[in-house]
Amino acid sequence: MNQREAATHGTATSPVTKRAFDALSLRGWLAHLSATGRVATIDKPVSLKHELAAIAKRLDGTQAAVFLSPGGHEIPVVSGFMSKRSWIAEAMGVAENDLLKRFRDAADNPLPWREVATGEAACQQVRHTRDIDLHALLPIPTHSEHDNGPYITAGLVIARNPRTGVQNVSINRIQVHARDRMAILLLPRHLHAFQKEAEAAGDALDVAVAIGVDPLTMLASQAISAIDSDELEIAGALHGVPLPVAKCVTHDVRVPAYSEIVIEGRILPNVREAEGPFGEFPKYYSAQEAREVIEVTAVTHRKNPIYHTIIPAEMEHLLLGAIPREATLLSHLQRSHPGVTDVHLSVGGVCRYHLWVKFAKKREGEAKNVILCAFGAHYDIKQVVVVDTDVDIHDPSEIEWAIATRFQADRDLVLISGAQGSPLDPSTTVGQPDDAPSHLQGISTKMGLDATRPVAYPGHVFTRVRIPGYDAVDLQGLVATDNAAFDTYLGHAG
Template identity: 80%
Template structure:
């Protein structure tokens, strides 16, 4: 199958992104467009030999992570190829958005602030519904669903956009949840206490199932939009429309009223059953540890629709595609939140070492003593995942771990600049929060965490050059290309002189 085979249904005008410049005006911005661009620029590795869905596929994708996306043409003997890692570098995501890396957060924040309503299209104009299965569904036979990590309890869908409607208001929510495929038409899903969880609990309280759609294989902008942190009843597909610069074409599901991206590769339709729980896990999660087996909500599959020749997307857990998809939308939200109370906050970064969730670095133009501690407290209130915050001055690059460590080493004193908050809500997926808890601890006791803030800013006023950073005039402007010789012939001639 040629990944350059873009859909010919419907229309979608977009920003003039460099990687989409060779598309026809009638083709949509799709996963295939992006993969074709990566292939053209040497960033797509095609694996043509058969690979096993259990562990081998994930192992190969992990080795290529951050260097090339992996495109498997024969995964597990299935006729559907698998792709992984197409958003595994920060620079690639900026490129997909048509901005420099420095403009990533501003571009995403602008889309969140000005969403664009989706446009419903007929099934004839929705490639995701070219093929429809409603009877005798067998997910294992239809789709190449990998088993990723060593102790994972079976195959998992890791890159599915889960779309559902609020039972009270009808407004959609989009999220990515891990989904274990239990049987031909039955899956278990992890619901963390966020919007989808609230929808399911409302439906269950009324004795109703909750209709959902799991969308697999969308373009990078729609993928990124799905991770936006917004108040309830904000449809992330409208943020995708804003990132595209035009309404996103959506199609109504075959078996429910849920709307899904029309140019997706695969859609699994189903419903979360009320008052039904089945074991799910263990599963290797983003903190690079396994989460335990627990009773989870259950999805009963009602239909599968897809393109004639679909592509299955899988995210290798805890690797860069997984981490960055969560980091960038969170950074944009955290930056906007902090700047509302502290306009002197200039930049933020969720570090890879902190699994792009737990450790936040904040660049701040401090004018008064004590301000940095207020920024720390504000950050903790912005998202419960945040476990550690480091605030640094504007001369420190928050995207460079060595710079952060240097600021802590030279501007921080624990007895003066440390903030510790005990017993706060943290991430339930952080295994350190379970220490001392029984294995069957109720949900309201899970994820209790301590928070730590480090004020690594220099004093507002300091004597002479005590906190002045050492710099050499001209170090940032010297033109090495013009100065450095193309070869070392002058050096060779010098040391070969006869000094006898």
């Protein structure tokens, strides 16, 4: 029994609600969105440089944008099909309140993928293995004003651990700066560890970039999991069936079989080329630096493929990172603090830096322990606000109200200076030289706010004002369809 066969024994998966669309493909989800009025089709020619991104940003969070004639290419571009939390819950087949639990269940119970036979994968219907020119083949946009050229922003980068052979999936920004070469940003995570191990042995690292996958596989790629945890197996658990995968045509990496487009290649050892600047999720530009390089060996795609691009720092980008992080943070906090009932990474905190925690406090001081636990859960977290269970943590005005009425800085503020934070947070670079070594980058001060009311208090000092029956009011049954009766009254009142 091989490693993957062994993994299937004893694997449990959570039940998945049957969805009224083909959930395994991007096309199935887009057809569902279109049928429900959530796709805007732009059939006029648009420029790949800035114009496409500008239009998609204007539609962000209301409709997915489909561009039928992008930059003279025949391949359409789609963006924004995961730009609302409710849409992601819908794709998952659960209520929005169950979103984090469902994702955590899938991450804890991965389902091994199923390999399709050679020649059966939709993503390999058309193959290009010679004289590859990415600019001619694919409609790759240039997004922000100072971006250093076109970027692939929605590609699932898939590689195998050189030591164990287990795959990792991530989304990395990739600058296409030549016909068949791309510079890639590798943060100090699993893909970076794979590349370092291969490079130490003098080897290239085989990679594939899958573009145009279904929403759940996109979401699974962002799971915070162990280094030898294949996120395609988490995708299978989210779907409730093994994810169909195909072996690449030029190496052994497996990719989602229903991908629209796959770029195959290898990260070259000891080769670095300029990448950036690029407008990142904090809504600032990252600097130009020497990055690792992918040499392209093949491009395969469906007949009549669809290219997916994520507009940086907009809702699709932010939510893709937020939901897997929230699920992991909630699980982490609940292990030590079962009174934690929900968490939310706020949009104002770019869905990475500001965490809001709903907590049923039983003893004074507990909220500060929750704050410290949250900081230890992920280095990106810069600010934590802990509130009581009567506060809606998905409503920024509720959080501000809790801080305004339940927080005192001299009593309820937690500050931790000199901690590791996000290297992409530009405020961490203040006072650092431009060529600061990596071990000095991202140094941050963490701030926690205990915005919970006291466990015990006299009278109704901290009792929230409520009007009985407010939630039960049936406005539709009470409000007249017109104001004729009131207008008549006004006419007699003079």
